[in-house]
Amino acid sequence: MTGAEDPFWTDLIAAGVGMLAAVALSLGLLVLLVSLPYVGVRALAVLWRREWIPLVYNLRSLGRRRLMTLTTALVLAVVVFVLTAVLMLALGIEHTLASTGNPRNVKLIDENALSEWTSWVDSEQLPALGTLPGLARDPAGNPLLSPEMVVLIWAPRQGAVDADDGANLSVRGVQPVAFEVHPTRGLRGARFQPGTNQIVIGKALVGRFAGAELGGSMSFADRDWRVVGVLDHGGTAHDSEIWGDVEVMAPTFRRGYSTVTLTLDERADVVAVSAALGQNPDLSRLLAKREVEYWRALSENYVGFVRLLGSVVTVIFSFGAILGALNTMYAQVAARTREIGTLRAIGFKPRAVLTSLLAESVLLALAAGSVGVLAASLLGRMTFQLTTVQTLSEITYGFHLSPVLALGCLGFAGLMGYAGGLLPAWRASRLPIVEAVRAN
Amino acid sequence: MTPSRPLGRLVLRLALRNRGRTLISVLGVGVTLLAFLVLRTLVTSWYTVNTDISKSDQLEMRHKISISFVLWRRMADKVRSIPGVQQVSAMLWFSGYYKDEKTRFGQLAVEEPYFEIFPEYLAPPEQMAAYFEDMSGALVGEELANKYGWKLGDRITLTGTIYQGDWPLNLRAIYRGESKSTDRARLFLHYKHVAPEGEHSHRLMVKADPTAAKKIDALFANTDTPTKTESVLSVERSWASWSSAVISAINIAAALILLILILVLGNAMAMAARESLREYATLRAIGYRSRHILALVLAEGFFVAGLGIVLALAVAPATLRAFAKLMEEQLGGTWQLYLDGGTVTLAVGTALLASLIACSVPAWRSSRLRVVEALREIA
Amino acid sequence: MSANGTPFIQLSGVSKIYRRGAESVPVLDQVDLEVPEGAFEAIMGPSGSGKTTLLNLISGIDRSSAGRVVVGGLDLTKRSEDALADWRSKHVGFIFQFYNLVAVLTAFQNVELPLLLVRLSAQERRKRVDTALELVGLADRRDHFPRQLSGGQEQRVGIARAIVTDPALIVADEPTGDLDRDSADHILALLKRLNQELNKTIVMVTHDPAAAQTAQLIRRIDKGKLITDGAPATGAAAAGTAAAKMAGQRA
DSSP states (O other): OOGGGSOHHHHHHHHHHHHHHHHHHHHHHHHHHHHHHHHHHHHHHHHHTTOOOOHHHHHHHHHHTHHHHHHHHHHHHHHHHHHHHHHHHHHHHHHHHHTTSOTTEEEEEETTOSSGGGOOBOGGGHHHHTTOTTBOBOTTSOBOEEEEEEEEEEEEBTTOSSTTOEEEEEEEEEOTTHHHHSOOSEEEEOOOOTTSSEEEEEGGGTTTBTTOSTTOEEEETTEEEEEEEEEEOSSSGGGGEEEEEHHHHHHHHTOOBOEEEEEBOSSOOHHHHHHHHHHOTTTTTEEEEEHHHHHHHHHHHHHHHHHHHHHHHHHHHHHHHHHHHHHHHHHHHHHTHHHHHHHHHHTOOHHHHHHHHHHHHHHHHHHHHHHHHHHHHGGGGOEEEEEOTTTOSEEEEEOOOOHHHHHHHHHHHHHHHHHHHHHHHHHHHTOOHHHHTTOO | OOOHHHHHHHHHHHHHHTHHHHHHHHHHHHHHHHHHHHHHHHHHHHOOOOOOGGGGGEEEEEESSOTTOOEETTHHHHHHTSTTEEEEEEEEEOOOEESSTTOOOEEEEEOTTHHHHOTTEEOOHHHHHHHHHOTTEEEEEHHHHHHHTOOTTOEEEEEETTTTEEEEEEEEEEEEESSTTSOOSEEEEEHHHHOTTOOEESEEEEEEOTTHHHHHHHHHTTSSSOEEEEEHHHHHHHHHHTTHHHHHHHHHHHHHHHHHHHHHHHHHHHHHHHHTHHHHHHHHHTTOOHHHHHHHHHHHHHHHHHHHHHHHHHHHHHHHHHHHHHHHHHHOSOOOOOOOHHHHHHHHHHHHHHHHHHHHHHHHHHHTOOHHHHHHHHO | OOTTSOOSEEEEEEEEEEEETTEEEEEEEEEEEEEOTTOEEEEEOOTTSSHHHHHHHHHTSSOOSEEEEEETTEEGGGOOHHHHHHHHHHHEEEEOTTOOOOTTSOHHHHHHGGGGGSOOOHHHHHHHHHHHHHHTTOGGGTTOOGGGSOHHHHHHHHHHHHHTTOOSEEEEESTTTTSOHHHHHHHHHHHHHHHHHHOOEEEEEOSOHHHHHHSSEEEEEETTEEOSSOEEOOOSOOOSOOOOOOOOOOO
16 A cells, blocks of 8 residues: 555545544543643642542552553553653753763854865864954963864774675864863773874774774774774763874875864853854854754754654553553442442542542552653663764764653653543542442 | 354444443554554655665765765766676765755756666656756656645756755656655756766766676775765665664564553453453353353454454554654655555554453453352342 | 420421433432431331432432431531531441441541541541440451451441441441341341430331331331331340331331
8 A cells, every 4th residue: 555546535534533533632631631720629628628538548449459450550651661761762862962062162164064074174264263252272372273074984893794784983083182172081092193093982983893992993094093092972972983183084085174163261152253253254154153052953853753753652652551541440430339439428528539539540650650760761771873864974872861851751651640530530529429339 | 053143243232331431442452553553654664675676786886985075977987888887877965955944855966877777767758858858957756746736847946055056947857656665755957957067976876787886896996086886775775774773662662562452452351341240140141151251252352453453544544644744844855654565464463463362361251250159249 | 306396307398309311210209207316217118119218318418309308407408519528427427238348448447437537636536446446346356357357247347437426317228138137136236225325316227127126116118108107116126036017106
């Protein structure tokens, strides 16, 4: 079945069902929204007047129907796990790329270029750049200005049987000042000696590509390069790069500089730099971008895609979970009709029953959700590789869990519990006492 | 002797007895299965590689050192001289946008031989002739034409990024794809229009025997522009493999759906069986055997699953279309997500299997009821 | 009669109609009833006579379709659902045929339930629950779950729950319906004590003639109408002898 050949009635059915679904969904959301003040007021009243049904009743009742409770909890946990994991993946990509940038750095790129790899900076422009306002200097008075040449190479994988099994990697030809402009967390081995074919590689490359290890030898641009150091850039994009002396690499690749990265003083800002660039006719073709922004923009599309995918899938999943919770709560109410009737007879008010059953559903969901979030957090140690159309080179990312993310996913779990429990709880609160008390 | 027709009616009655619960269960199954269909389609559509053997004669030449370096167009002459090489065409990625900076689709500036190398871009001969005649002509895929409502003769203006400025083009031809995997959302323009005196080419496309690849690379090995030549298939596979992490994640999610499906259905079936306890006990009392009860429960399970499957399949095409549109807005380019026979079979089979597993416990329990106890419990 | 002469329970012209779809079923028809404070009355009648409905109206868990229901000076017909709930928690104790205990709570926790609706400290509550359990003779079973108790014991827990807030009125719906003769006798003896020693007004619906004998007065109801005004029981606990049919005269 291909799109152009779908029979016409699939469109009709889809439209019909789609409309029904849209209506149902909107109605459902409306009901949920409207229910919040209704439930909220009653819950507050129950709390204020101390007329709640003891929680131990709910907890033990859940424990009584163990299989059903566990099944529902499992479904909820899985849904929350998937949601959290996907969001951690997206946040991981965003985090890895965004934290590649130093908040005080500014990147100068050719204004027509889409990214570093298609940008050119003339070496004749460099002296003028040294006079830009706000440029920081090192203790010796040298400007923290790093001209860089960035090129993509093909690197075969470690132990590859097929010569075609490899990936694109970024090679960055730099001057020694680059190590100050892009401070690293650590270095195993040593920096490369200027004028030689020595290189340092990011830690994410170690063991994954042929020759990518301390003392190893990597081969690209028809030359061999000795790995004398492994850089730790704190889990950022630079950890997937190869750095070497620009004076050696530029002629090898027959390229000039691609970009220039500057470190600014504390008080300085990008706007002043942009203005200064605009005023100088030689430099007007250069664009100044905050380094953090530059890297983050590269992740935007992909992150957006992953989040979209994750959200859609989770929404669909969550229907299943909510329906499961709904079924379970209905069953719980059905099984406890006599108890509920008795509680009402003794003097517990309808709102107490409502709050009690809702609390049961929400608590179950929160407990299950916590398990899901915790399980997802275990992914935090994992890394994965991606090559996207924006980055063009293969970068290693990690999963990233932030407190906000964890709380948000937990909240979503609670919401699912609420949505699933609302109708059964409401119906239970309106059971006529007389019949309920005699139910079997 | 199994009384089948009355049992069938009974199943229907039992299922419809609690319409609300049955509806909820069907929805649960349907929605979960829908998610499964969407994810699997996403995975299979991620890269649809044309594994047709006859297409292994499509080769791509690029600069050996870096994918972002360019080749000399004049290298094509030397390549043509190699025995076994039939056609060579230069190719540039135009990388412009249409109206909006975010609206991007594949735009390639190519020479005439390109369409002999890639015959899958099928357009009527008179349209192709018109395209070749007009230097400002454009050849567009039917998906793209449908999306923007372009008709033959329309003026399409692209804004270039690498090639600065506005580029007005005349739509001269619309191509269908030869097979499902052909990208029907590309725009082709003439190399000479973009770079009349052009010396460079991003890639050189070659129609030749696969063995020619090594010969081509040997030819340029020790020059300024060493090359790497491989089949287009191989290039596509590499790109696909670089997204393997995401694809694996999607596959895992799809597997989890299975789990959820079983649990949701199991939950629903357990409840249904409990509600029908009285009926089952009565049936047993009047002489039905336990395997009849087993059949009843399983039948109800399959009934619910069946309805859920129908629901999911009915809604899937539209969902996929909507999803594709969302992806396009997010990632740009064009996404083509269509239901595939294999995916459907997998989904249906999975649902039925899940139904079987989910019903097994309640069915077993129901069929093993001790009639006396059950009747007493109800009385 | 209460101190100022008005009856404790007073029903005037009370009717109850149940609607099942399009049909209306009249369950009670223009019932007038007066029950003095401290009385112990039994209501008997065939199945579907409306006796349980009568009990439900008196105890405030159902509303009449017409007429007035006044209990302890309070007009129940004019109260809201929530107000009735408040009233019940303080003034009515319920005893059910099938005990209606919460399976997941211990005997102690079950008895404590009505007290949770009254503002008391945990210590106070504990005292009252223990007192109630002692009264029914189950102090040593406070931490047992209903499934660990016999039918008779469960009903005693039910009674303890019914008296723990010291309500003036106790309603019992077939309290001995599910019990064997011995347990039934114990329960009835307990009820008698509650009435005589603690001055609780008890209204009991029952099939069991022996149970009816424990009450002071037997009222009969059929097809929604009180047949008689009530006849006195012969007093003393029944012992399984054949029930004497009361002709229905006020002594």
